[in-house]
Amino acid sequence: QVQLVESGGGWVQPGGSLRLSCTASGQTFTSSIMGWFRQAPGNERELVAGTHSATGYKYYAPFVKGRFTISKNNAQNTVYLQMNSLLPEDTAVYYCAAGSSGLVAIKTSYNYWGQGTQVTVSS
Numbered sequence: 001q002v003q004l005v006e007s008g009g010g011w012v013q014p015g016g017s018l019r020l021s022c023t024a025s026g027q028t029f030t031s032s033i034m035g036w037f038r039q040a041p042g043n044e045r046e047l048v049a050g051t052h053s054a055t056g057y058k059y060y061a062p063f064v065k066g067r068f069t070i071s072k073n074n075a076q077n078t079v080y081l082q083m084n085s086l087l088p089e090d091t092a093v094y095y096c097a098a099g100s101s102g103l104v105a106i107k108t109s110y111n112y113w114g115q116g117t118q119v120t121v122s123s
Helices: none
Strands: 002-007 010-012 018-026 033-039 046-052 058-060 068-073 078-083 092-099 117-121
Touching (some): 002 092, 018 033, 018 092, 018 117, 033 078, 046 078
Antiparallel strands (some): 018 078, 033 046
């Protein structure tokens, strides 16, 4: 089992920045894939960004490319999501996720989830 704990959400004005953090504990050797999803009210949960611990490969959804950056500290089992140039449509609950195998860009590769952290972008 892998436990994921997120932090760093909050309120920010449009154009602002936030950094989310997620620390994994437990059987972290099984979490070769880590990523961030988000879910806005009435919408499905969507993959925002993901990374592979061994290869360093990173995936970004088209709607965040150039604005968000995912990074991982393997020694601390922590993954970050730096979010810049935030837009009101980025408002959602953001979830950290991890998986033991599969493709980074595929939603079904992730089978461990954090509790979520709210990000609100408004003026």
